Amino acid sequence: MTDKAAAASKGLANVVVGQSKLSLVNGAEGKLIYRGYKIEDLAEHASFEEVIYLLWQGALPTQFQLVTLTKALQGEASLPEGVIEIMKRFPHSATPMSVLRTVVSMLSLYDANADDNSPAENQRKALSLTAKVPTITAAWERIRTGKEPIAPHHELGMAANFLYMLRGTMPDANETAVIDAYLVLLSEHGMNASTFSARVTTSTLSDMYSAITTAIGTLKGAAHGGANEEAMRMFFEIGEAAHVETWFNENVKTGKRRVMGMGHRVYKALDPRAAVLKSKSRIMAEATNNLKWYDLASKLEKYARQDEEFIKKNLYANVDYYSAIALYTLGIPMDQFTPLFAIARIPGWSAHVLEQWADNRLIRPDVEYVGPMDLEWVPIEKRS
Template sequence: MAGKGLEGVVVGQSRLSDINGEVGELIYAGYDIDDLARNTTFEEVCYLLWNGELPNREQLDGFKRELAANARLSDEMLAVLRTLPRDADPMAALRTAVSALGTFDPKADEITDAEVRRKALYLTAVTPTLVAAYDRLRNGNEPLQPKEGKSVASNFLYMLNGEEPNDTRCRTMDVALVLHAEHAMNASTFAARVTAGTLSDVYSCITSAIGTLKGPSHGGANVEVMNMLREIDESGQDPAAWVHGALEGGKKVMGFGHRVYRATDPRATVLRELADKIMAEAGETRWLDLSDKIRAAMADEMEKRGKKIYPNVDFFSASVYTTLGIPMDLFTAVFAIARTPGWTAHLLEQYADNRLIRPSSEYVGPRGKKVVPIDQR
């Protein structure tokens, strides 16, 4: 019998990524995530997920040109964004915008391999522009279009903050996107594949994924980490005392543990190094210093309890994103930007060997009840 939440159930095969939670290993198409994060770019990882191998220089240059050609927002889509309330949840705005994109695509319902690849590239290119444009509009600023010759990471920070990032900030953003690009059969990926299993269109599939990622149990963990950091900082309380009190009160310390990892989340190791560099350069190490104190306190508390629990990728991404000037309520939307190539890579697999995903359920309700006439109820 399946565990609650389908735990332990294998729902399909994939060549895209694998997680060994016992040793803290994550691979994309055969490549270790640490190797990819240190030695490739987000664009290279997108190509890898869609093609099974990293590009050579000529392939990468052509791929970047294709991404750049698809990154600008049309006047029609800008008009859609202008109609959205300025106080809307950015994930709700993104979900609505991606759904709207499908209405402007005359080939939206075509799911040939070539068409799915075209839409995968388009959505990966345009999603950062959508997120940045909505943020500027809700703050009373005009959206900025991406600059030619810049990476996805560089353009996103430029379109969001109105100034070109330096090399450290650009590289930090790029690595964060690489680390979040793919993560096996997580909830939003499964939602996308379930939608694709009905032979629905790519835009509907990604809308399903965004709606699933929007939930705080999936995509919003780094927001809760930042809330925790701010709570401790504003209270002036000793981090170790706060952690002890939280655990004694049965409160979860955000950013620790993961559904699939029983060892250190390999993505957290890379982000910790990036956090050190970017915050030192910014001259503001408050959030990192606080994070390190919380991590040390958690290690002590777990040792006393005879347990082991490690930081996950959300623990450091929260302070990294804050240092990059990304508003806290955009954290999950940044997650969606990064995960779009992973979602669409799964769609390529699903459509290529499709079967309707239709699990069974175990009925635990009553039996043998009889209808009583309405006037006698």
């Protein structure tokens, strides 16, 4: 490989690593499609459970299929006996993403068939993990704040159940609809970094728990799933809509900082998920009579979009920008934003794991060696 070839694929940009029937991300036109369906239609009409079925089975469910899947998810939502007790012994300072990564990995110890990679067993594990990750996330929030975890409600859908387990009260229809739309919008997204890492792990013939644990670790970074939390921290740092211009000029124009929640490796137009979440976050802000953060975020977006560098580099709001406002307004703690992203993405990751298994080859790229050559061995006593 030449220097030029290595530089051209830095960050694997524009490298096609395989084929998938799960989703199409059209970055130039700002379009996202799951198995043929436009994301805007799914966010408007489908529940998270319908999208889970779509991703795993390749078609929208009938009423009977949806009820069957919903019941199966409800039946799998409880954690194995003993897991909550172990979580109670974790240091309360542990971050929710680290807890999630650890507990998902730990679940494999409670599964006698963890290493059975047959399609039926992998489908069962996908269902079990999808059902249990909201329970882990909500339980950790309660444990670290000195409260008793709440058992999953066996009649609620996933969006409502998450809010119920987190707070101990029934969410209203507005709140459930915002979480449901968020989960639908984030459940799948082509060959992003965490999905790729799940597929790499699978390609070595490792198990579903290892693949999902890998993906959670990858999602945690601020350049990926961690960006929604960072975006909210940035809005707090700016503090007031009146400070937007000064903050941008002092931090972004000087090259010291990036606007978190803006820019994307693939989207060079507005992320279609950001458009839906902008309207959802406005609905939540109005419902809670707290437009402060929504107004600040829209002012910063507008100001940044007028900047010549942002125009030239095609930097638009991404999914994390307005999801931060929507989730904050819903009262979700900021460091639980990324775990909520993980809850949404388990169906997508597991669908990719199943797809990888269906036509696997070890993923093992190459690297261009640019280090020294032909050095002479020096005995340890002669090294300086």
